[in-house]
Amino acid sequence: MKFMRTGALVCLMLAAGCSKLEEKREKGARYRLAPLARTDIVCTVEATGTVTPRNSASGIPVGAQVNGKLVKLFVDYNSEVTNGQVVALIDPQVYEATYKASVAKLEMNKASVARCEAELAYAEKTYARKEKLVAHGMSPQADLDAALEARDTARANLASAQAGVKQCEADVSQAKANLDYCTIVSPVDGIVIDRKVDEGETVVSSYNAVPVLTIAEDLRTIWIEATVPEADIGQIKVGQPVTFTADAYRRRFKGKVRQIRRAATTENNVVTFPVIVEAANPDEMLFPGMTATLSIETGRDEDTVAVTSAAFRFRPKDEDLAKMPPEDIPAGPKLWFVTESGGLEPVAVTQGVADTSFTAVTAKDGQKLEGREAVIGYQTVASANLNEADNPFMPKMPKRNKNKGTAPAPKN
Structure with missing residues (x-):
């Protein structure tokens, strides 16, 4: 009888503990939560483009304007030339x-x-x-x-x-x-990137000058002609910083937006606009024709409180909305928080810079949001025992001073 009484007492204690645990879960564990933390948010537009010489997509053609035999070529591929320098001679x-x-x-x-x-x-x-x-x-x-x-x-x-x-x-x-015209000279300072004829060949000029050489203007500064979809072109402004990579090198380069052209191109029902990016090339590592992967920085907010953008897509169920007066639910962007009693509390916020996963926020009433947890959804059977921090599908908060808005890292 003694053992039976002891066993019954233990069962009663376990039942009471489980009841308290279940009550605790009912208050907050119904929801999936995401923290609001201080970080850097950088908004970028990704694009691809082609490296070109300045002022010309494929270089400046230097041609013959008269007919005759090319008796002398004074330059060759990769020769550096100056404005007015003699590069070829026709008989x-x-x-x-x-x-x-x-x-x-x-x-x-x-x-x-x-x-x-x-x-x-x-x-x-x-x-x-x-x-x-x-x-x-x-x-x-x-x-x-x-x-x-x-x-x-x-x-x-x-x-x-x-x-x-x-x-x-x-x-x-x-x-x-x-x-x-028999003496052909370079019109700019630059480097010879192409040669069309050899010594001894006869050039015949008609309405257009016959190309003899192609000169790229001073490759210490290059342009990148990027194609940006119409959905993103409204975010691009002249002077915005740009980082980009080239497949030939395992490093990042920096530039800035120089020009936004209005000559739209439509291909497969996709409308794109050319954006010209200017970048320094002091070592002349970048060659005309190289493909560049660009990241154009359209917005930056450093040392700001941010939350995953999924928090703005959360919509409470009707039974939860019925528990609060309609006038207490603010219009516009808002975050939802769990109250001490396990209910939901909306807080009106102002959205700042947003990247692909996170959005900078400030409370309209000035209350502190850092350190709190916003509701991003309801718990499901699959996610009930899964910590959001360990969820591989949950975006990770960018680290301070790490989010620089750079182009994708080169492939290993």
């Missing part, structure tokens, strides 16, 4: 001869002008004499008419000769320009 013999012939023809026309000026001066003097003689009745009118015709003809010949001089001057200018 100038034909153009030198044309220039000399144009100069000689100009001199001949200038001599014709001098002869016509002398003829005009003589015709004017003759006309003046004939005019006086006719006035005194010492010469017939026909002589005066002939003198007038001779004077007018001399004037016309002089005008024609002067026009011929202008025509010859234009021919000389054109011949000189063609001769100068």
Whole structure:
């Protein structure tokens, strides 16, 4: 009997303990909770792009504007050039001869002008004499008419000769320009990234200059032409910081947004806009044509209280809402907290910068939120015994001074 009494007492104690534990669980364990902690939040837009030289998507073409044999190339791939430097030479013999012939023809026309000026001066003097003689009745009118015709003809010949001089001057200018075009020079400071012809080849120019070389303007500063979807383009602003990686290197590079272009491109019903990012390339590690993975920082809030964005998607059940007056439920963004009695309490908040998982928040009434736990959902059978901190599907709060808004780390 003694053992039976002892066993009954133990059973009663266990039942009482289980009842208290179940009561405790009923108050708070019905909900899944997430902490509000102080951290850094960085909002970024991810994109891909292509490294290009400055001011040109594929480099600056340097072409031949005249026909002829390429007799000399002074540069090759990767040669550094300066503005005005001679890079190639086309055989100038034909153009030198044309220039000399144009100069000689100009001199001949200038001599014709001098002869016509002398003829005009003589015709004017003759006309003046004939005019006086006719006035005194010492010469017939026909002589005066002939003198007038001779004077007018001399004037016309002089005008024609002067026009011929202008025509010859234009021919000389054109011949000189063609001769100068035989010497091809670099239009910018940069580096040769492509060569289209070899020495000895004949280049034939038509309406467009025949490309001989392609020069990238000073690769110590490069551009990246990124494509950003229309859903994200509204967040991009000129001057925003950018970090990016290139597949060729296991490091991150930094730049900034230089230009947002309005030339939309539609492909497979997806609209994208080009965004130009400028970055320093002092070691010239980045080559034109490389693919870059970019992270454009559109917002940053350091040392702020944040919560997982899932807390804003929580909606209490109707039976929980029925326990509180409707006027106590604020409109707009709010977080829900568990009260001491196990009920729900809404707190109106102002949302700040948000990344893909967390959102910076401040209470509209000024109360402290750091250290509290917000409700993100109801417990289920599967999650009842699972600690949210150990849940592999729950996003982890970013560490202080670790969230720098950088591009994805290079692959190992």
